[in-house]
Amino acid sequence: MQVIEVQRFGGPEELVPVDRPDPEPGPGQVVVAVSAADTLFVETQIRSGWGGEYFNVRTPYVPGGGAAGEVVAVGEGVDDTWIGRRVLTRTTDGGYASHVVVPADGLLPVPDTLDLTQAAALLHDGVTGTGVFEAARVRAGEWVLVVAAAGGMGSLLVQLSKAAGAHVIAAARGKRKLDLAAELGADVVVDYTEPDWTDRVREATGGTGPAVVFDGAGGEIGGAAIAVAADGARISAHGAPSGGFAGIDTEAAARRGLTVRGIQDVQFGPEEFHRLAERALDDAAAGRIRPVIGRTFPLARAADAHRAIEAREVLGKALLLP
Secondary structure, three states: OEEEEEOOOOOHHHEEEEEOOOOOOOOOEEEEEEEEEEOOHHHHHHHHOOOOOOOOOOOOEOOOOEEEEEEEEEOOOOOHHHOOOEEEEEOOOOOOEOEEEEEHHHOEEOOOOOOHHHHHHHOOHHHHHHHHHHHHOOOOOOEEEEEOOOEHHHHHHHHHHHHOOOEEEEEEOOHHHHHHHHHOOOOEEEEOOOOOHHHHHHHHOOOOOOOEEEEOOOHHHHHHHHHHOOOOOEEEEOOOOOOOOOOOOHHHHHHHOOEEEOHHHHOOOHHHHHHHHHHHHHHHHOOOOOOOEEEEEEHHHHHHHHHHHHOOOOOEEEEEEO
16 A cells, blocks of 8 residues: 655655555454545644644654545454445544554444545544534624635635524635635635735624634734634634644733633544534535535645645645545
């Protein structure tokens, strides 16, 4: 089988295809032939050497946290009716691979109405997006600001907020991304590279600011989004593509009555992860949300995928196809 390995932290060129022996499942495990592997922006940051205080990653390693595919072998104690089934799964040894060995009790069957690329696009962003959306308790008629609204998770949060009856302001970079957010239902779109973007957010909300902020950008952009929020707003500061998570002045947040959740609040245990993943798959199968897949790459071109992600060229998700 083929995997993508990072021998040392650095640029995208450190993502190197490596041949390994075909895996065998142990007791309670299955082998999944991967059809689509998920990618995340944070994986490009980890590969570069960033985030050691948040993520316990040491080289050499195989990036990726999960994939969608078909079960091709089962280990001792596993029902052999799993063989041939289409599944979504997290991985502990990396998802950038043509085959993965995973515990059978973590498998998620993929609904017949979804293809495996759609399922892979929901593995992490669908889970995290659904989790932060539930925690924010979005109500009909509220103003919601989604920052990085054209990303894999942001595009889902736009759709979930609209489905809840909220008014959505989508903040992103450039016309292509703003057009996508509008297509997904955003009421107002703003380019956060423009200096007056927060003034436009405040104006759209009648001067009060949004009641909910989903910050998928972090850094100064995330800080500005939190600053423009209404007093008493619910904030999810989960993104760091701008170079780090948004800085939170806890005393100022307390004075304004803000409820702030960060990256530590989206580290879901196995049962909660399974529940949120099932909900995301069900929502997509029912047409309530649509994962946006901007680009796909052959597994061997994982370096090109990382380059495209880092250059902010991808709308929604980039997936690897072994």
